[in-house]
Amino acid sequence: MSAPVRIGVLFGGPSAEHEVSCASALGVARALADAGHRVVAIGVTRTGGFRLVPDAVFAELRAGPGAGRAIDDRLTVTGPLVELRTGSRPGTAVVAAANAPGAVHAELDVVFPVLHGPYGEDGVVQGLLESLGVPYVGCGILASAVGMDKVAMKRALRAEGVPITPHVSFDGPTWRAVDDPEKLVLGLRRPLFVKPARMGSSIGISRVVEGDDLAAAVEEAFRHDTVVLVKQGVTGRELECGVLGGWRPEASAVGEVRVTGGWFDYRQKYLGDADPMTVPAPLPDEVTERIRDLSVRAFAAIGGWGLARVDFLYDEATGDLYVNELNTMPGFTAHSMYPKVWAAAGVSYREVVDRLVALALDRHAERPASVGLGGAR
Structure with missing residues (x-):
């Protein structure tokens, strides 16, 4: 990209991957700031509220070494409560004070949702951003879901x-109605991997080999979702x-x-x-x-x-x-695979995030005028 833009980095969220998101977001925010963009860090609380990270807090973190382990070097959800609202100009959003919506803290040209797992990676926050009519990084509602x-x-x-590997899936009522768990995985060879259908970062996943308790693994997966996937290991x-x-x-x-x-x-x-x-x-x-x-x-x-x-x-x-x-929305920490494989391909971390912002703007510019509140405004 050539011209700097104002970018809101969303992080945290109510999912079990909250801490990982906070770590990824610091790396992204640093790289965007280093590329010359104006970064506004917006933390999402575990109950879904928005907090505006003070500039001084981000500046101090940005100046840190940046080489820590994934969840040791991270942003934190702190600052005044805010709301995201449609901006006064087409294609923008504003960060407004929650208790005084007329008080605008910042205007955003692009939102970078560095949110892992439910709420942030499943189409939910993408729907919010679509309703605001603001460009955002990453997959849209359907692809995210x-x-x-x-x-x-x-x-x-x-x-x-x-x-893809052989697998089966089932919901809670199906699970509770069966008298023998093995009936649901007929035809699959062990080891089996039992996981929630909609979760990431290996949360809620169990590896089941001969002699292991399949039922316990399934119950663990149901702690995180209403649908469970069982895959045959390779x-x-x-x-x-x-x-x-x-x-x-x-x-x-x-x-x-x-x-x-x-x-x-x-x-x-x-x-x-x-x-x-x-x-x-x-x-x-x-x-x-x-x-x-x-x-x-x-x-x-x-x-x-x-x-x-x-x-x-x-x-x-x-x-x-x-x-x-x-x-x-893969991990973006210093320990994450996604930045590493692109670095090996000759694309630096900073260039990756810069290109992602450009892609967000490109997609928004191409949308038909009749699509979404942003296009209809």
């Missing part, structure tokens, strides 16, 4: 011929690829996650001392290109825009690749 819902995602991928390598772009998206280098204990859990992602990621992944060129091609195809299958991280399972014995899932 499909990307967040692993059951809907797999349906979309299967419809477009993208390879003995293979965990690989990840970034996608960036709009109508003609591009794929990054490919990274690999080296895990212990059978899968990449929350502790290894955010609390471990060792970096489990290898970028670029040591792979034959042919496999790398297949992954990059499938990443773009998977992104198109959900109607993606802006960015996503596509996660793969690679069975070296058979040569099979499976798309495990897409993450439409």
Whole structure:
């Protein structure tokens, strides 16, 4: 981008991924500020309220080392209560005092929702931003919802011929009506991965091998969602690829996650001392290109825009690749895979976020005048 813009960075939120979002947001806000943009940090409380982070607080954090572990180096939801409202000019939003809506703290040209999990990554906040008519970074309402819902995602991928692993899904009433949990997973071989349909950062996920309690794993998943997905595990390598772009998206280098204990859990992602990621992944060129091609195809299958991280399972014995899932707002911490795979492709962290802002403006400029409150104004 050439001209600096005023960008509202939304972070926090009521989901179980609140702390991860706070860490991602600091990295994004720093990079945007370093690129010359005016950054307004807006924290979302665990109950859904908005707080405007004081400029002095952000300035102090921005000046920090920026090399801490993911959840140690982060923004915090602090400051006066505010509201987001439609701006006085088309395509803008304003940050207004909650107790005095006429008192405007800042005007925003773009919103960057660095929100992981429910409320922020599932189409909810995207709907709010659409209603305000302000450009925003990342996937729209539908792609966000499909990307967040692993059951809907797999349906979309299967419809477009993208390879996925065998799986089943069921809701609470179906689960409670069955007399034997094994009846719901007939045809699936262990290990099984039991997970909430709409959650991220490995929260609520259990790996079930022979002798493990399937019912306990399902009950844990139901603590986080009303629909549970059970996938057949694949003995293979965990690989990840970034996608960036709009109508003609591009794929990054490919990274690999080296895990212990059978899968990449929350502790290894955010609390471990060792970096489990290898970028670029040591792979034959042919496999790398297949992954990059499938990443773009998977992104198109959900109607993606802006960015996503596509996660793969690679069975070296058979040569099979499976798309495990897409993450439409991947982690942006110093410890996250998405910035690393783009850095390996020659695109810096700052350039990634700058391009995402430009893509948000491009999408907004292309929308028909009859679409949304912003276009109708």
